[in-house]
Amino acid sequence: MPPAFASTAPAVRRLANGLTILLERMEWCRSAAIGMTVAGGSRDEPEEIAGASHLLEHMAFKGTKRRDSFAINADMDAMGAQGNAFTCEEYTAYYMWVVPERLPEAMEFMADIMEPAFPKAEFESEKKVVLEEIAMYDDLPDCAVEEALMRAAFGRHPLARRIVGTAETVSRMRREDLARFREQNFRAGDICCVVAGNFDEARVLGDIRRLCGRWPAGRARRRRTPPVFRPGREIGRRNRVLRQYVAMAIPSEPLRSPGAASARMAATALGGCPGSRLYWALEDKGLADSVGAWYEGYSDAGLICAAFAADPGRVEKCVRILMDELKGIGNGIADAELAMAGKHIETGLLFSSETPISRLMRHFENWNGRRKAASVEDEIAEIRAVTPETVRRAVRTWPRLAEPAAATVGPLRHPPLS
Numbered sequence: 001m002p003p004a005f006a007s008t009a010p011a012v013r014r015l016a017n018g019l020t021i022l023l024e025r026m027e028w029c030r031s032a033a034i035g036m037t038v039a040g041g042s043r044d045e046p047e048e049i050a051g052a053s054h055l056l057e058h059m060a061f062k063g064t065k066r067r068d069s070f071a072i073n074a075d076m077d078a079m080g081a082q083g084n085a086f087t088c089e090e091y092t093a094y095y096m097w098v099v100p101e102r103l104p105e106a107m108e109f110m111a112d113i114m115e116p117a118f119p120k121a122e123f124e125s126e127k128k129v130v131l132e133e134i135a136m137y138d139d140l141p142d143c144a145v146e147e148a149l150m151r152a153a154f155g156r157h158p159l160a161r162r163i164v165g166t167a168e169t170v171s172r173m174r175r176e177d178l179a180r181f182r183e184q185n186f187r188a189g190d191i192c193c194v195v196a197g198n199f200d201e202a203r204v205l206g207d208i209r210r211l212c213g214r215w216p217a218g219r220a221r222r223r224r225t226p227p228v229f230r231p232g233r234e235i236g237r238r239n240r241v242l243r244q245y246v247a248m249a250i251p252s253e254p255l256r257s258p259g260a261a262s263a264r265m266a267a268t269a270l271g272g273c274p275g276s277r278l279y280w281a282l283e284d285k286g287l288a289d290s291v292g293a294w295y296e297g298y299s300d301a302g303l304i305c306a307a308f309a310a311d312p313g314r315v316e317k318c319v320r321i322l323m324d325e326l327k328g329i330g331n332g333i334a335d336a337e338l339a340m341a342g343k344h345i346e347t348g349l350l351f352s353s354e355t356p357i358s359r360l361m362r363h364f365e366n367w368n369g370r371r372k373a374a375s376v377e378d379e380i381a382e383i384r385a386v387t388p389e390t391v392r393r394a395v396r397t398w399p400r401l402a403e404p405a406a407a408t409v410g411p412l413r414h415p416p417l418s
Helices: 052-059 069-079 100-113 120-138 141-154 167-172 175-185 201-212 260-271 277-283 312-330 335-352 356-370 376-384 388-394 398-402
Strands: 011-014 020-025 032-038 082-087 092-098 191-197 233-237 244-251 289-297 302-310 405-410
Touching (some): 020 201, 020 356, 032 100, 032 356, 052 082, 052 092, 052 120, 052 175, 069 100, 092 100, 092 356, 141 233, 141 302, 141 405, 191 356, 260 277, 260 302, 260 312, 260 335, 260 388, 302 312, 312 405, 335 356, 356 376
Parallel strands (some): 233 405
Antiparallel strands (some): 011 020, 032 092, 032 191, 082 092, 289 302
């Protein structure tokens, strides 16, 4: 990496109320990104209001004490900003990307939408929007099979819930339910403000202190119970779907484990890049498409997942090949495969280092998943430290492959899953 672009670990600051601030200066950039993350997601919701974090994310853009929904959209347009929000199992994030001279406005805007007013008409309207979103996911077999895989792996644990909730929980949710949920969970000690790009550090710190220093101190009371992997089976029949979608998962390292980088490398070698084992075994031979594998990491759990879509007549053969490849990589990977997977991940990290918004997203994941503020060089060093032996240790649970968690969606009545 050219010296002018070398990054350092972001500066970490805290306000008196507990709010964390991560600052990564990228002086060569001509933009800046700001985001807020809340250390609570879908797994932290009471079951009766599943989907509350996601609906709350929507309501952030539907009105505050200072702005109605029209003003929110108009002000974003006036700044020329790119902004949005998203919800995960373990955190929620709100962000904006602007030119540096608009950063003070963006920071004021961001602080404002973090305190939504829940206007009644907007609340009822947005519930309908979310219900349409739920219906859309119901129609997408690739999304349906991944959701089913989580249920097959974790049963009724909160990690297996849909992030968007269900039609039932969203339909019956009330404004007061959502307002109470926000009051209980949006504490300064659980919020991290991230700024990346070209900015003046002293001014940014002063603005954040002025805008966010009065937020309620402390942390929310969350009682997370680690999930127990159960090798279940989930089958969804879709007569109108022409291909059969199959996904499998086996337990691996939690995101905060030292073995997480090795697990990610193993998943990449298995099916996370064009030269991976599953590509050559399934896609290159024309047996299946949409082939892939990935590492799914959480604070207290991890999975290695693999999936494909194929003509129903080829599913049995594809399942056998997938099982063989899982067992094979469970026995270890060669040096050449390790180098290929490592270079693929490393290149992705370098690409993400070139824009403030990409760095923002990396900080969201690292801080919420690992409680770590890492530079690009820190993450690359972790990848380069992976060896065939650390991979073998990371996948030590893979001999249980006789019973992986498995899910399928498609036209087959009795699809083979073993």
